Amino acid sequence: MRPRAALPPLLVVVLVLTGCGGLGAHRAEVRTGFADEPAGPLSTMGYSLPDEVARVRVDRFRQRYPAVDLRLNEGAFDEQQFLSALAGGNPPDLVYLDRADLPSYAARGALLPLDECFAVTGLDLAEFRPAAAAQVRYRGRPFGVPEFFVVRLVMVNRAVLAEAGIDLAGFDTADWGRLAGWARAMTRADGSRLLRLGVDPKIPDFFPLWVRAAGGELLAADGRTARLDSPEAVEALELARRIVDQAGGQGVVQAFRDGWDLFGARNPFAAGQLGASPMEDWYLNVLAQNSPTAPVAVLPFVDRDHRPLSWATGLAWAIPQGARNRAAACRMVREMTTPDAWVAAATAKRDARLARNLPYTGTYTAHVVADERVRAEVLRPTGIGWLDEGIAVIERAQGVAFALPASPAGAEVKRAWEDAATRALGGRASPADALREAQQRATAALARAGAR
Amino acid sequence: MSRRSALRRAEARAALGFLSPWLVGFAVFTAGPLLASLWLSFTSYDAIGEPRWVGADNYRELARDPLVLKSLGNTLFYTVLHVPLTMALALGLASLLVAAGRWGPLFRTVFYVPAVTPPVAVGVLFLLLLNGQSGLVNRALRLFGVDGPQWTSDPAWIKPGIVLMGLWSFGTTLVIYYAALRNVPEQLYEAARLDGANAWQRFRHVTLPMISGALFFTLVVNTIASFQVFAEVYTMYFGTARTSAGAEEGLFYVVYLFRQAFEFLDMGYASALAWLLFLVILLVTLAQVRLSRRFVHYEGRR
Structure with a gap:
């Protein structure tokens, strides 16, 4: 009977291995196209909620699309993690990464072109500052949507x-x-x-x-x-x-x-x-x-x-090749970058800072209309001379900023x-x-x- | 006789059964990736698309790439300084611990604690400690009137600084020496004393031969670990808390390998780099084993 003793450990190993393999499987059931009604789990990578500007916009998205189960994996974009997820056939639905790194992923076929998403949501890269928009285009097609515009x-x-x-x-x-x-x-x-x-x-x-x-x-x-x-x-x-x-x-x-x-x-x-x-x-x-x-x-x-x-530099939203919930990912990209969302976020940020007796110095995005509205509706003079002058300098710099060309x-x-x-x-x-x-x-x- | 061999076969099967978790683990998590990386080293692979066979292209590129030699040189410099220094420091302190009698085990634990510090924490810690302008090391040197070097930013001092950091985790080596030293039979020392041997002669002719097995073991594993050093150096000069001054002198071999794999997404080339490192380590270890025949004394050997 001795040889039988070998069976239990073998069995355990086999179970563990197959058990592991089964974890990713149930996710495959949801697979949506850009034009579908957004619902179900939506996983992101690289985006965190450090302040009101992030939280308010994410809350707006959650309210507008209650059928979507948003799962934010907070923390900075991690290339190693992203590559393993891609290689394992289990990429996140949405990533938030440096615009400078975006073209090399697009060139390798790791990201989805967003033409269809833009068609569904009415999003247009012409809404964004040209320097930022050029960074997320690769071979003439859009692969991302810019967020901030750091000068x-x-x-x-x-x-x-x-x-x-x-x-x-x-x-x-x-x-x-x-x-x-x-x-x-x-x-x-x-x-x-x-x-x-x-x-x-x-x-x-x-x-x-x-x-x-x-x-x-x-x-x-x-x-x-x-x-x-x-x-x-x-x-x-x-x-x-x-x-x-x-x-x-x-x-x-x-x-x-x-x-x-x-x-x-x-x-x-x-x-x-x-x-x-x-x-x-x-x-x-x-x-x-x-x-x-x-x-x-x-x-x-x-x-x-x-x-x-x-x-100018900044980050962008992009949808990886193999993303399962494209419908929800696409809606989130749109929702995070509308002028309304930015104005609501900037207002919350301003109020939070004023409540703590801190000056608010502005929120600077890659979206032209959003910035104009934040300036007109949210930004107030701080009453501190060098800060107000600094804000004016930032605004001027945005108009003359260049970005490095997209490179694979x-x-x-x-x-x-x-x-x-x-x-x-x-x-x-x-x-x-x-x-x-x-x-x-x-x-x-x-x-x-x-x-x- | 046949009954006996049947029993032996049964026992072998049982042993194999109990070993199977490790065997399967080894096959799946070690041997599999090992073979896969050998195959990948002959491909162009970015972890996104399918690997494309390119023959020996990656290996030809190794010969052309000046950074391979540069990073190998940096790593060699570190190894040549780090291994003997760690061994000397650990042996010195282990000897003191043995002499410390009942306090020995306590200090053994204290000295071992740094070895369990996460390497990333060690990297950040030493970036602060070694800072040439405001770091604790140079402040301490200043107390003795010494104007310390810019450990983390002067190209000439970056590698010595990393060697200094490497000494932080000598605890494992120390624990091995401590055990070896306590196993040296007291009567050998007694006999040596009766023969009129002084402290140095007892150390040289009794202690060293008796612990030569441990010395050899630590020489081999420390050398291998030094060739593979990564996390601390990456944290100091390439991670998010980095100081960019170490981009050249801090470019150690595995750091360069990691950069090719995960920054430039060139997994094929990175695999080729890994196999070159394997060959280098293999040759160095074989040389050490050969040399050891002349210096290592094994008890019970005829």
Whole structure:
């Protein structure tokens, strides 16, 4: 009878394995087309409910479509998780991801084109800012719907400028030679310890913005040709290297930056650790909340001819290939991005902040009409001069912001220029050599992507 | 005789039965993926579409890709420093623990605690501790008048900083040494003392040979683990809390593999990278086993 002893453990293993396999099966019963009546479970990935702007719109969707059982898997979009879900044939119905990553998924056939969804809901990418809309189109077809529109502006510490004898009215980013001089004049150090960084160029993070300001572009409009070693790109990296070197080198500067408490009351502007830097627009909100009395001024980032310029990024909704509840996913994308939804969300956000005695500095979306209505119906002067001026600067920046072209190898190209900047700033290569190598890497990656 | 062999067969079947959960688990979760990755290394696969056979293209690309050599070099640098340092530190502390008598087990636990800290937490923690401007390590050095390096942002110091972080989890090695040291028969030391051996001679000619098996084991497993180090380094220089200065010097082999797989969605190339790492580890381990014949003393061997 001994051999029979082998059976129970074997049986357990078999049961566990088959049991696991059965879990995903019942979901397959629901499968809807874009035009169907939305009902049943709707799963999302990458979207969270951190504030009123998210919660109010999600609540509106739930009320309007009570037959839909919305299941938000909160947390940031996780490539690994998304890929495993796709490979396992069990993708979420809706994903919320960076617009820069969207084309590479679309190119691989991981996302559904949304023409039919747009036809059903009347949604039209023409409603959105052109820069954002271009990011979610791939080979002429729409694969996503943009949400926020984050732009970059320059934030300066007025006290630091004054201490260095720099006139705020004459300060801008047009003349890079002068900018480097100002950066040196504002920098303070104690031996090898940096006490204040005069100008933080934020390279590699904001590299595309600087290159554009010099008149160059990192990617051609078709997203298939890299131009990482253009003279404009080299010049931008040389400026960053100069600023970093005169502050003590990348080792010191990066370590100093890593020590900043960006989201606290002792943020680099409040603590006088920074003279001037391009920043994302939402940082105005952080400052308004944590250090409303800091001596900050918000200026537009300008190109060589003093013309305002900005770089826009943001996230988008997309429906994966293999999504089971397309009807509900499509309705949710529409519902989350209507002007009515944005106005309701912005109003709730404003009221919540006012109730906590905090200034409300605006909600900036990729939807043109939504933004106009939020400005007209929701936004009120904060009564704090530099904040109100900052809001005006953000609004102007939105009109002149560009986005990087949609590219099927966006991630590889970005890594290439980031690595080049790190090498050049660390003194491991000249900006020109580092960018030449990056250009080779990016070109090879684009060629591989083009072969798909 | 035949009765006996029948019994033996029955016992073998029973043993196989009881082993089956592990065997099935191994086949499904280890051997299967292993073989699949070998096959994938000959394909172009993005985890979305179907794998497409490309022959040895991925392996040819390995030879051309400068980042393969770069990341392998970074990893080798780490391994060569990390393994001996961990072993020396663990052996030194284990010797102290043995001498500490009844307090030994308590400290053994204390020293082991860091080994169970989640690697991501270790990465974030050391990013703060090692910060050249405001980190605790340099502040401590400043007390002694030493102006510490920029561990997390100066390219020349990033790898030494990672080695320093690696020492944090020496606890496992220490526990093994502690057990080995306590197994050295006291009469050997007594005999050595009677022969007039001093402390160093007793350590060199009694302790080391007696624990050489443990030393060899930790050498092999620590080397393999060092080649595969990922989570702490990824957290410091590539994750969300990262500092971008480590993009080049912190590009360890498995980090690069992960990037190819999950950032660039090139699973085929990543699989080829994995098999190259397997070959490197295999060769290094074989070399270690060969060398061990000269240094490792096995009790009971004729």
